[in-house]
Amino acid sequence: MRLIKNGYMKQLVTKGSIENQMNTEGIKVIRGNYDEKELIDRFDRKAITNKIVEEAIVAGKGRHHWMFFCINIEHCEHVCQELNERGINARYAHSKCDDSDENIEAFKRGECDAICSVNQITTGFDAPFVDYIVWMAPKMSSAEWIQGLGRGTRIFPGQADCLVKDFAGNIVRCGPFTDPVIPRKKGEKGGGKAPVRMCPQCARYQPASRRTCSECGLVFPILQKITTQADGSDIMGEKPADRKLGILNTSYKLHIQKGTGVKFISIDHIAEEGEIINEYITFDKKGYETYKAKQFWRESCGGSLPKNTTEALENIARLKKPSALCVEAKKKKGFYVITERHFDEV
């Protein structure tokens, strides 16, 4: 974008979160935005705010003027409180707070490190030194998202860019700052997801067309066809539906790869029809393999992650065995691709 190249705007670097991404699946949409009550029910929880704020603090290291966008007033105050408890001098500004103006002025004077707000602070707010924006408010409207991001694009001496930590997945729905998704009318084709993807290793968002990560250099796994519809309707008829298989038993054993000596856990899921779904997991390789292994571990156990495959095998009894798996209809390179794991609650 010309404005950025000419130095009139700071560049925005957008990252998501591998551990704490806010999953908005199933949240009701009212008049083009998420239902606030449902967002609050799901996300304004101490355990969630705690984890996100912790990650946000680590990600914001080296940046000095932070803005947090929250779902509503209560959420905003909770986020602020979590920051304060961790030694970050944060204040909040919202429509029901008498000290809003004073808090904003204090932030502008550099007397506090962070300001937490709902969306009303986005207009007429002038603090060009903002170098870190944290999104904890899922949005569907590009206008609000772009307006919020605008707080980080003003040039300021000595600042090359502004980091946007987007826990809410807004970039996927609303598009990058320089290329927002234009909302479509009902029934019109297009709109929906922006063609960006998050690096599974460093969480940096980038154009989906890139084959390697611009930040950490990871070579991306080949993506399936990128669809424009969030509900997947575009892929109907092109890709057969996944199969759901009841699983009778799951067993784990050590497998050492011939030639490389890399240790894998070989997992056999025995399906009701006698079919065996086999998968290999390793914590001893870099990049996508480890990402896949961590995801598997989180889904199957939820406890702390093992450091390597040996440690994983020592803790294998902690894993829940799935009651059912969804797999893609066709095998890839001889393996079924598992798309969902189901566990019976005990």
Ligand SMILES: [Zn+2]
């Ligand atoms: Zn990366």
